[in-house]
Amino acid sequence: MSDNKNENKGFFAAMTSGLSMFGNAMHRSVNGLLGYEGVEVINPEGGKDDAEEEAQRGRWKQEDRDSYWKMMQKYIGSDVTSMVTLPVIIFEPMTMLQKMAELMEYSHLLDRADKCEDPYLRLVYAASWAISVYYAYQRTWKPFNPILGETYEMVNDGGITFLSEQVSHHPPMSAGHAENEHFTYDVTSKLKTKFLGNSLDVYPVGRTRVTLKRDGVVLDLVPPPTKVNNLIFGRTWVDSPGEMIMTNLTTGDKVVLYFQPCGWFGAGRYEVDGYVYNADEEPKILMTGKWNESMSYQPCDLEGEPLAGTELKEVFRVADAPPNDKFQYTYFAHKINSFDTAPKKLLASDSRLRPDRYALEKGDLTKSGAEKSSLEERQRAEKRTREAKGHKFTPRWFDLTDEVTPTPWGDLEVYWYNGKYMEHRAAIDIAEVVEEADANSIEFNPWQYGNLSTE
Numbered sequence: 001m002s003d004n005k006n007e008n009k010g011f012f013a014a015m016t017s018g019l020s021m022f023g024n025a026m027h028r029s030v031n032g033l034l035g036y037e038g039v040e041v042i043n044p045e046g047g048k049d050d051a052e053e054e055a056q057r058g059r060w061k062q063e064d065r066d067s068y069w070k071m072m073q074k075y076i077g078s079d080v081t082s083m084v085t086l087p088v089i090i091f092e093p094m095t096m097l098q099k100m101a102e103l104m105e106y107s108h109l110l111d112r113a114d115k116c117e118d119p120y121l122r123l124v125y126a127a128s129w130a131i132s133v134y135y136a137y138q139r140t141w142k143p144f145n146p147i148l149g150e151t152y153e154m155v156n157d158g159g160i161t162f163l164s165e166q167v168s169h170h171p172p173m174s175a176g177h178a179e180n181e182h183f184t185y186d187v188t189s190k191l192k193t194k195f196l197g198n199s200l201d202v203y204p205v206g207r208t209r210v211t212l213k214r215d216g217v218v219l220d221l222v223p224p225p226t227k228v229n230n231l232i233f234g235r236t237w238v239d240s241p242g243e244m245i246m247t248n249l250t251t252g253d254k255v256v257l258y259f260q261p262c263g264w265f266g267a268g269r270y271e272v273d274g275y276v277y278n279a280d281e282e283p284k285i286l287m288t289g290k291w292n293e294s295m296s297y298q299p300c301d302l303e304g305e306p307l308a309g310t311e312l313k314e315v316f317r318v319a320d321a322p323p324n325d326k327f328q329y330t331y332f333a334h335k336i337n338s339f340d341t342a343p344k345k346l347l348a349s350d351s352r353l354r355p356d357r358y359a360l361e362k363g364d365l366t367k368s369g370a371e372k373s374s375l376e377e378r379q380r381a382e383k384r385t386r387e388a389k390g391h392k393f394t395p396r397w398f399d400l401t402d403e404v405t406p407t408p409w410g411d412l413e414v415y416w417y418n419g420k421y422m423e424h425r426a427a428i429d430i431a432e433v434v435e436e437a438d439a440n441s442i443e444f445n446p447w448q449y450g451n452l453s454t455e
Contacts, residue, residue, distance in 0.1 A: 039069075039198045041234045044262050044269060055233040059089070070230050072195070080195045081145075081172055085376070088368045090368055092141030092327045095351040097152035097164040099136075099337050100176045100189065104160055107180070107333040109316060113416060114182035114212040120276045120284040122217070124297045124345035126210065127246050127255040127287065128316040130221055134291040135318045137226065140236035144357055144372070145172060147379050148393055148434035149446035151349040154341045163421050166446075167395040169379070175398040177417035182309040184211045188415045198233050202226040203409035218249045222408065224259050240291075241268070252279030255392045257287060275304060293318055317400045337361065345428050346442060375444075382447050397421045 043054040060068065068087075109129035115124040146166035154162040164176035171190055180183040189206040208221040224242030241261035247254040257274035270290040275283040276297075283304045289295035294317040299307045308311075321330045335341050337352060351357065354373035386393065398415040405412050 004266050009138065023245060024209045039233060040196065040229075041198060042229050042237075042262075043234065044229070044237050044239075045266050046264075054230070054235070057235045057301060058230060058233065059236070060232060064089075065232055065253075071230070073197075075234050076197050078195055079194045080200070086142065086266070088356070088360055088365050089143050091360060091368075092139065092143055092329075093357050094327075094333070094337060095144040095150065095152065095357060096189075096191075097146050097150060097166060097174055097176075098351050099180075100164045100174060100187065101152060101154050101162050101336055102136045102330075102333060103129075103133045103185070104154070104157065104162055105136070105162055105200045105330065106316065107158055107178075107183075107317075110185075110212070111180070111182040114214050115321065119248070119251060120278070121252060121297075122212070123219075123246060123248060123255045123276045124285055124287060124315055126212075127244070127257060127276075128295045130223070130244065130246060131257070131289075131291050131295055132316060132318070134240060136239045136330060136333060137240070140228070140238060144351075144354065144390075146174060146351065146355075148382075149349055149395070150351060150354075151347050151397070151446070152351045153343050153347060154336065155343045156341050157335065161422075161425070163299055163397060165395050165397050167400070169326050169383070169393075171417070173413075175395070175415040176215065177398075177421070180212055184213070184390050186211075186417055188398055190412055192409055198229070198231050200231060202228065205407050205409045206411055207405050207407070207412055207414055216250070220247045220249050222247075223243075223414055226418070232328060235432075237373040243416065244272075244274075253277065255287070259291070288312070289316075343425065343428075348442050348444065349446035353442055355444060378447075410434050 021411045026033050039055075039140045041055040046054065047431050058065070064087075084304035095162040106129055108135045109132065113122045113125035113129070114190045116125060121445045135343070148166055148169040150166045152162075152164045154160070159180040160178055161176040161180070164174055167173050167175045168190075173188065173190045176185070176189070185208075187206060189204070192203040194201040194203075204223050208223075210219040210221070211217070212219070222243075222245045224240050224244050226238060226240045228236065228238055230236045239262050240259045242259055244257045244259065245254060251278065255274065255276045260271040260273070262269040270292045271288075272291050272295065273286075273288045275287065278284055282302055283300050285297050286300045286304060286306065287295060287297045294314055296312040296314045298312045301307055319330065319332075321328075322334070327333075339346075339352065342350070342352060346352070354371075354375070356368045356375060359365075359368035359371055395415070397418060397420060399418045401414050401416050403414040405414055
């Protein structure tokens with residue numbers, strides 16, 4: 001962001017600067033407790049004096065915690081996205097492909113953006129949509145890594161068709177596409193991580209594009225990084241401090257939002273503040289709220305101050321969630337796992353059908369762990385066979401383009417939806433194939449759908 005926006009752009013500026021320093025001070029103050037080199041324990045509701053007490057909390061039994069810490073020490077400073085085998089005790093019954101679909105929970109905000117005549121208010125709706133998923137992202141359970149060729153399909157929800165596919169294993173990359181009558185959504189995602197001992201930095205190396213169909217407006221989204229705290233010692237919690245930038249590539253307008261870092265005793269936690277700017281980088285609308293509650297907006301002057309005679313208006317509020325849910329799932333997250341949102345003749349590569357995920361959903365951790373190991377070994381065997389034959393894996397629904405896009409955390413090869421999925425679904429509708437899909441009638445098999453073509 002340009003320097004002129006960091007100087008005196010309204011009443012959020014001082015608060016943003018102060019909380020950033022406050023949060024960083026807290027993070028430094030607790031480093032090195034307990035005699036474990038590299039351990040950082042943070043109580044988001046407390047201060048620097050209760051970190052040792054916080055370290056005794058969490059989901060791990062002491063013997064498991066100490067054993068896991070000894071195993072993980074050698075990975076400090078490394079990208080552990082797919083290099084470490086993790087126990088299912090820290091998993092949720094969902095894969096990364098399914099988690100990508102959680103952005104569709106509040107897709108009505110994109111519908112409103114498409115219908116909106118005001119170009120700045122349009123960005124308010126679209127940015128609120130991008131913020132809405134962070135309520136789901138605060139869950140502290142890890143989703144399963146997808147198997148190469150695995151897919152996830154969702155239909156029958158708000159007129160949306162959603163599809164995601166694991167397009168690469170090393171590095172792990174996923175691609176997704178969604179659309180309804182108002183918008184199309186396309187994403188290529190390649191998470192990058194840095195393991196820091198008792199925390200994990202997650203960098204969203206990816207490209208997200210939203211096209212609003214009425215006017216053909218194209219929006220580009222760059223989200224902030226995420227930090228997962230207290231992985232082994234203490235209660236795990238998630239923070240996403242930094243900037244989110246959504247740019248209207250058609251007009252040059254943009255919205256820049258600041259996710260405040262959590263400071264001592266929870267100061268600043270969840271708070272999001274920022275502005276919608278025109279193409280000349282003049283503030284037009286201020287936005288403020290908490291990503292776990294709601295977002296509001298208000299017109300502002302060129303100094304970023306609220307316009308006289310206007311008031312804050314709420315644009316988005318988090319829906320009620322099931323009380324005491326084991327995995328902190330929303331009602332929408334439960335729908336993602338449900339076969340009620342599955343299409344007719346579900347692909348056998350669908351995440352719902354994974355036996356390890358299904359066993360965990362039913363509460364059988366032993367079976368889940370065994371099935372997870374079996375799937376991972378089968379994937380390694382498939383790779384050996386493929387390489388021995390000189391073949392390469394080609395995704396079915398997404399094509400690798402020649403485009404390489406820069407991100408704040410590295411360059412990204414871009415995959416693009418090839419349109420074949422809609423043709424596939426249309427053929428099924430014409431044939432009037434009606435099959436009830438459940439985990440007992442279809443065997444999970446991502447390999448049968450991957451094209452193996454000679455290089």
